[in-house]
Amino acid sequence: MNMTDVALLVIDMQQDFLSPASPLFVAGGPTMVPSLERALKAARFANESIIHVIRQHRVTGIDVDQSRRALFAETGGFLVAGTPGAEELPQLAPAPGDFTVVKTRWSAFFATDLEGLLRRLGAHRLILTGVQTPNCIRATANDALSLDYATVVLSDATASQTEEIQMSNLRDMTAMGVEVMTVSQFEQSLGMQGR
């Protein structure tokens, strides 16, 4: 286990959020994957902690948000544990030493052991990546700030349904105290040159 001040979170980069046929498809997701890969590579290079946060549901949907239970029933379910839709994209999948946290709601902190894990790792600064910006990224950023973590969102390693949604959410998060930076700026902050 690395003791690192920084942890990079890869949030919800699962097939059911990134496949156009899925009811949960995030339109801006697929094109930012290469940029998220770069961020992940930079974090590995710097020996930072890497935490994969994934959303999973039981096959009956008993644990799905009330606001989505009808959709879950109508569509035959999504993000069901053990199904292909719940899997992370293979190019982002955990390497040895990475951590995985499973959640059922938007925030990575909600009813998970993420906070205890971060305390053990000694992390005080979180780098957020993944989908989608207005929901899981923002909810996680909000809890992270409330828990006094220095909180960074990588603007080109996160995504939304539209560019306007992406930009308005980055603006609101900046106003709350989130540091928004690009993957290139993140690489530079680690002493790596941009590509």
Add this chain to the structure above:
Amino acid sequence: MNMTDVALLVIDMQQDFLSPASPLFVAGGPTMVPSLERALKAARFANESIIHVIRQHRVTGIDVDQSRRALFAETGGFLVAGTPGAEELPQLAPAPGDFTVVKTRWSAFFATDLEGLLRRLGAHRLILTGVQTPNCIRATANDALSLDYATVVLSDATASQTEEIQMSNLRDMTAMGVEVMTVSQFEQSLGMQGR
């Protein structure tokens, strides 16, 4: 104590958010106060539970969000318990039977006893009012949905710095499952005629 299925939350309607001289002033706040008063009156008429949620800090600022500690020090502090800046607007102040919950972060659920209180009241549906929409209203709505409350935001009894921020946040919350309605629609839902 009323046992009611519905609770109306009045969030952060304090002088330091609503006075133009305050560093935390929410520009859209003052003009929506009369409309929030109407919502409060309607909720009282319907015997719904009313919960005032206020943000308060210790005079040293030890409990202020990290992202605002510099601002707190530079400005001589804000929302300090016992000072005029921490007081609710007099026209919205608690009536006998109302509840007050004190918080130090954005979400009304964060490190407060709100959830236990709502359980005792039997509330399953929350009506959110107050300031400001992208921060405290949205963070509270997010936790409320995650906790499976039916969640309503009153579009004209909440406010932001700008109309654009207000609209983009209402749009994002609608996409998450929040029901957005006007105060008039809220009055109608209680069987009251609009004015």
